Amino acid sequence: MxxxxxxxxxxxxxxxxxxxxxxxxxxxxxxxxxxxxxxxxxxxxxxxxxxxxxxxxxxxxxRAARASSPAHxxxxxxxxxxxxxxxxxxxxxxxxxxxxxxxxxxxxxxxxxxxxxxxxxxxxxxxxxxxxxxxxxxxxxxxxxxxxxxxxxxxxxxxxxxxxxxxxxxxxxxxxxxxxxxxxxxxxxxxxxxxxxxxxxxxxxxxxxxxxxxxxxxxxxxxxxxxxxxxxxxxxxxxxxAGWNLDTPAAPVARRSLTAVPISQGSPLTIVNRPLEQVNMLIGMPGIVAADERRVTMSVLNSILGGGMSSRLFQEVREKRGLAYSVYSYAASYSDAGVFGLYAGCSPAKSGQVAELLLGELHRLAEHGVTAEEMSRASGQLSGASALALEDSDTRMSRLGRSEITLGEFVDLDEALRRLALVNADDVRELAADLASGPLSLVAVGAIDADVFSSILPSGAAAEAATGPTGSTMAPPGAPGDAVAAASADSSAPRANRR
CATH class of the missing domain: 3.30.830.10 (Metalloenzyme, LuxS/M16 peptidase-like)
Incomplete structure (x- = not known):
């Protein structure tokens, strides 16, 4: 193919x-x-x-009731x-x-x-x-x-x-x-x-x-x-x-629009106070949509920044400084919006320092780019992970279904690797710069005070989170795909709800 x-x-x-x-x-x-x-x-x-x-x-x-029908x-x-x-x-x-x-x-x-x-x-x-x-x-x-x-x-x-x-x-x-x-x-x-x-x-x-x-x-x-x-x-x-009528002709439902829409930030800082030993922290910003031509570049960027044990975040936050056990980045792309996130779980006393390190690594990548060695390693990681994932029929089934529903195109392993080979270091740096320039949101769950994050947030954000309606935000949680195509759909997002 x-x-x-x-x-x-x-x-x-x-x-x-x-x-x-x-x-x-x-x-x-x-x-x-x-x-x-x-x-x-x-x-x-x-x-x-x-x-x-x-x-x-x-x-x-x-929806409000009409005179002739009950409310929906x-x-x-x-x-x-x-x-x-x-x-x-x-x-x-x-x-x-x-x-x-x-x-x-x-x-x-x-x-x-x-x-x-x-x-x-x-x-x-x-x-x-x-x-x-x-x-x-x-x-x-x-x-x-x-x-x-x-x-x-x-x-x-x-x-x-x-x-x-x-x-x-x-x-x-x-x-x-x-x-x-x-x-x-x-x-x-x-x-x-x-x-x-x-x-x-x-x-x-x-x-x-x-x-x-x-x-x-x-x-x-x-x-x-x-x-x-x-x-x-x-x-x-x-x-x-089962009783379905298959005799009436009908066109398949149209796919969603794949055009990005303007996003209005919900909150720069959300603190969920819990009596926990750790603070679970995420720094996020708008990402890219599923049809964005940079979706393979996003996979490379994510691999280098926080996609494995050799990634910058893992090496800097865990290996060099011992500040966290779990630290990573992820990209979630949907039809008209996306999210890019940086995660770490750490002690409350270290959370401000860790937040600065997470954001600092993204800015360092945006300003100074990536090395040839990092590009080679990311390519090897994504290529190998994609090939190994396709040993499983679950991944192949999911790839087929999401290809039909989301983009309306099928990309096999050979084509995915060809696209991966086209990504260069300048592409990664430019995408990192776009992400880093977006509005920043930080979420922290644990026994933590909002002022800890004042150094990396807009002026007044800490006070708003401590007293405003977003200061106690609580929500329940957010499926398989190959690694190279991970940024093309929500397969790399927080997990879907399963029965």
């Missing part, structure tokens, strides 16, 4: 050979259902994902709530039936809610793939959203959010998105807040389900031991058996 392969929404059939002799095929049914497969020679298992391009950012506030309820928290509920039974299967189907064959099944999509997935032996397709199809297309199960699962989700709020790194990660992105929908927590989950109604979740789980919303991606024609047949049969 030479270059990326486009996935036009109006092309019924597409087939091509990818790197490593993998055969990729794509079928768009007249109903708008999209089915993709990557057949890997020698594989004895397969991973299947059912995707809908709806995530936490797509939830809506309540708020759907905040519905995406994550619905992901849980689809495991709770269909017209023909109980929740136990679903669990037994996979446990009886040694398979794995789960789901994840992200900011821009939801995915239900399973991994099974090749001979059990038809069963996995049938069960996942039944779950997605024929859920009953039982009222009793709804209330039971409300309690489960509240416990999940409580567990996340007990993890200071999760609290810091979600708080950072709100601090950097402000009122943008991507700034909201993926799982909703306890208040959202307490308030959301079954009617709101049902409305969310009916509006977003339709044939032309569905993407099915399978990687591993898979025969494409047989896959298409079983998906069609299973969807019809």
């Amino acid at each position: 030479n270059g990326a392969v486009d996935f036009p929404l109006d092309m019924p059939e597409l087939s091509f050979q990818a790197s490593g002799d993998a055969r990729v095929r794509r079928t768009v049914l007249p109903s708008g259902v999209r089915i993709l497969s990557e057949q890997v020679l020698g594989a004895r298992s397969a991973t299947i994902g059912f995707w809908v391009a709806v995530g936490s950012r797509d939830e809506q506030a309540a 309820p708020a759907t905040f928290g519905s995406t994550h709530f619905l992901e849980h509920l689809l495991f709770k039974g269909t017209k023909t299967r109980t929740a136990l039936d679903i669990a037994v189907a996979f446990d009886a064959v040694g398979g794995e099944h789960n789901a994840m809610t992200a900011k821009e999509y939801t995915c239900y997935y399973a991994k099974v032996r090749d001979r059990d793939l038809p069963m996995a397709v049938e069960v996942l199809t039944d779950m997605l297309a024929s859920s009953v959203l039982d009222p009793i199960e709804f209330e039971t699962e409300r309690g489960v989700i509240l416990e999940e959010l409580s567990m996340s709020q007990d993890d200071p790194a999760d609290v810091a990660n979600e708080s950072l998105f709100q601090a950097v992105l402000g009122e943008h929908p991507l700034g909201r927590p993926i799982g909703g807040t306890p208040e959202h989950i307490e308030a959301v109604t079954r009617d709101a979740v049902m409305e969310h389900y009916r509006a977003n789980y339709r044939p032309n919303d569905l993407v099915v991606s399978v990687a591993g031991a898979v025969d494409h024609d047989a896959l298409v047949d079983i998906v069609v049969q299973s969807l019809k058996a």
